[in-house]
Amino acid sequence: MGVIENELKFPRSVWFIICEELCERINYSGIKTVLVLYLTSVLNFSEDDSTVIFHCFIFLSYFMPLIGAILADSYWGKFKTMIRMSIFYLFGNLILTGASMANNFSIHTQRCIAIIALLLIAIGTGGIKPCTYTFGGDQFKLPEQRDQLTRFFKRFVAAISLGALIATFFIPELRKGVHCLGRDTCFPLAFGVLSLVMITATVVFLLGSNLYIKRKPENHVIFRTFGCIFYAIRKKCTSPVSDCAHWLDHAGKKYSQIQISDTKSALEVIHIFIAFPAFWALYGQLGSRWIFQATLMNGKIECIDWEIKPDQMQTIHPLTSLLLILSYNSILSPFLAKFGIRRPIQKLILGCSLAAVAFLLTAVLQYKIFGENAVIPASESQFTVYNGLNCNVQINSSLAGNGTIGSTGYFNFKYKPILNEEIVDIRLTFDSSCKPNTNYGKLDTNVTVAKGKKISYFLTPTLNNEVLLRRINDYDDLRKPKNGYPSLRFIISDDIKKNESFALVINEKKSLLSYNMSSFANEHFKQVKLGNYNLTHGEEVISSNIHFIPATIYTLILNNNSLTMESSLYTTNSGNYLHIFWQLPQYAFIILSDVIFIATAIEFTFTEAPPRIKSFISACYSITQSFGNLLVVFISVLSFKEQMHEYLFFSGLMFADTLLLAYLGYNYKYKAYKQRPNDDAENNENDTKLKANNNEFKQSDSA
The missing domain is CATH 2.60.40 (Immunoglobulin-like)
Structure with a gap:
């Protein structure tokens, strides 16, 4: 009607949505930040089991957006979906806080309560994810307020990064800075504060209820797209002769050519998505394996008498990512263009390569922390004698050799036995500085040696003023x-x-x-x-x-x-006890990888998806994240004997995935879509056609 944008005010309602997203991100990021340490230190799960639980939680959090999108687009609408999913979310937070305080319960009961809480939180946050920013976009009148919509998305992304930044810095301080319930940590305080933040998010969102534009659910695009795919597969399998150029053309009797064409384009994009889960598998381990690695490092900053907590290192990620995202179009993208990296798939390949390097550096750092493993040759045996006396002791053996053990010292002997296990005679001679116990002159005894094994012995005085050489356990x-x-x-x-x-x-x-x-x-x-x-x-x-x-x-x-x-x-x-700052190189590579990959993936997903089925492509993109975390679960179940080998495996997997992405993208043809003004009417016409033809095809389908 001739309305120009500056005559339309920036909707007040979106500030409630932005504040709700800020609080929700603080909550979700806070739980992710401390979760693995809660699972290991309080619930006594192993690191492998904690990693499995953590990534199952992330898997469900990113699988639920598909369900949330269906509920919002087809049944409840975005507003009701967000409110109802927030109730799941809030109850999950309260139960998790209660589980962390339940000292009087058995450890099995505490674990069960915590798992139920995480399940509710994953359902809640996953159901909200596809609705929040799209519900915010519904508050604008387009195309008149397109620039205002762009400003909203920038503020929305800033709220996500700010929420993650606040959570990753302050929640570890609450966890470690206070002691409660007889522990060195206070997870109830950390989870309790996060529960209050989630209550605030829900209340703030409800306060804007009267200001929101609430669109009725009417878009069944996800059902239509899946229906087109499955119908075409069924018809292809049941048709004896086919003259269709593409297998999706089998759906032509029930679906319009536009829907079939859009589905073809969608599958081409999803074909590229095949390479995405491996990236998410590596990216997701910032909140699990990398925290465990940081627990083995020195976080002390002497000049300010403060210690960086292992889970606090993640603060670097949202802080640096936010700066890189803000400068992406003006600095990073032009810089990459100078090296010929301009197309989206080229940037995705670069992002994957950087992630592989990040995990290669992680493996190198793990090796430096662990050092060499002692390996006894299969043909050799060793035995060590610890001297519990305050004098020097001479050891003589015709087979194992001679040696002197200093006061409260030890000596390690090497011997090559003929049999798998042998007895070796030794004589111990005590010098004059030994206190005058009954048999402190000489002691003739023997030790056991075994191929490929090490056995320890302890030379000790007794309460009867005697001395004996006592074997310590079976083998070292x-x-x-x-x-x-x-x-x-x-x-x-x-x-x-x-x-x-x-x-x-x-x-x-x-x-x-x-x-x-x-x-x-x-x-x-x-x-x-x-x-x-x-x-x-x-x-x-x-x-x-x-x-x-x-x-x-x-x-x-x-x-x-x-x-x-x-x-x-x-x-x-x-x-080796290295400083935690040695993790900075791997963080630098994964952050750069994250910014390049995620920013490009979002752009690729949006621009390459047909306008009518963007929600379907968006849901598939979220599922790649869930499958990536599921991949971590499967690999953790394999349980590599050494963590360094697991990091090397992920690095190699990412390099292979980079080659796969290059192969998949080699013949990919980029698209340029324009939103046509009659798309909605066309979709309505297709719905009418679908209903009209429904009875006609019922009989043939059942046949």
């Missing part, structure tokens, strides 16, 4: 755990009473973490957390600043020399 376990935690065994001298109370207490402010030495009574290796510890005997500190680093095997021996408790810490297969 030299394997480093996949999670990279230090392995510790605790050995107490035989002249110390077994009912004495010893503990390892972590030497950190307000920390509650401790290990009672009675749990090491069987002298097996046990996983402990990184950090500085004090060894205590009741209230007395025997030894301070015992430092455990990742991927290292420790033997802690407690002696009672000259009526004074002393401890000695021995290290084998040492790993």
